[in-house]
Amino acid sequence: MNEILFGYLSFAILALSIAAITRKNPVHAVLLMIVMFFHLATMYLALGAEFLAAVQIMVYAGAIMVLFLFVVLVLNIREEEKGERFASGWPLGISLAAGLLILILIITDKVLTGRQGQFTQAVILQETHTKAIGKLLYTQYVFPFEVASLILLVAIVGAIVLAKKRLG
Amino acid sequence: MVSLQWYVWLSLTLFMVGVFGFLTRRNIIMMFLSIEIMLNAVNLSLVSFSHFLNDLRGNIIVFFVITVAAAEAAIGLAILIALFRNRASANVDELKEMKG
Incomplete structure (x- = not known):
């Protein structure tokens, strides 16, 4: 790129x-x-x-x-637009975020290398990305895929139950 | 060629923007938006690792993260609607019934 x-x-x-x-x-x-x-x-x-x-x-x-x-x-x-935009503790928030940033920056150097997989750009281009991902998703990752569908079902039912008006 | 390091830095900075927004905004909708920013930062790092390590598993995880993010947004916003019906306020500082 x-x-x-x-x-x-x-x-x-x-x-x-x-x-x-x-x-x-x-x-x-x-x-x-x-x-x-x-x-x-x-x-x-x-x-x-x-x-x-x-x-x-x-x-x-x-x-x-x-x-x-x-x-x-x-x-x-x-x-809501009239009130204060940030909480009163916003300097604490920004220093916490900066501290976390520095902390993770220190350890990122250690994790940048890893075992190379088999899906190089040439393989993906030849097979197309959607097909390659679909093959993996429906073979090796079929159980997580089914769990994801269950999560979505729970989300649909839960959202309707939570947001509907109480009857009676 | 941009190296993996730059992508990780970008992803980290984006994540910290989300952390800052989540910690400092008191409007619950803005807090949800900050969570979405954090999820996207993680997705970006997963996709770039997946690209540089020639492994598609990162992309699979991103697929599941997007699924969970959609479920989380739907449930969270439904809770928000229920909350607003009772309280007529989206400010989290005013929700202190469960304070011990």
Whole structure:
């Protein structure tokens, strides 16, 4: 992946996410997040994961963020905009985040190498990414796949039960 | 060619943006958005490791993370709606019934 594309994408992702978490209006934050997810999907494409790029756009930008947008618009949170944007302890929050960053930076050098697998870019290009992932998902990872479907079923039922109006 | 180190740094910084947002914002919707940012940071590092180590298992994990994120968002927002029906506030500092 060339340096200019990486530089642009990383700058855009960081700037958009920082802008998103500092917005007062949640609608603006959600819209900024959608743009951020598109940049992230472009980065997945550049890393050769085109199936995940499509899933990122369909599920994250298309489903999850639209769900957020619905909830933000259904709930009337006009009065929230008047209040304080950050908690009073925000310097503590930023120092905790910085401390965690330094802590992880120290140990990342140790984990950057690993055993090379068999799916080189040439193999994936020849077989196509979706087919390769599908083969793995339906053979070696078929049990986690079924568990994932169960999780989604529980989420559907749970969301309806939690959000429906109490009858009587 | 951008090395794996740069991707890990980007992913870390993105994760810390999420941590900062989660720790400091008091609006529960913004806290959910921060969780999504953190999940995406982890996904980015998994995809880049998967690319540089020539192994597709990272991509499989990302697939499951996205599934769980969708379930989490649906349940979380349903709880938020139920909460809002009773309290009419999305500020987590006002939810202190269970304080000991």
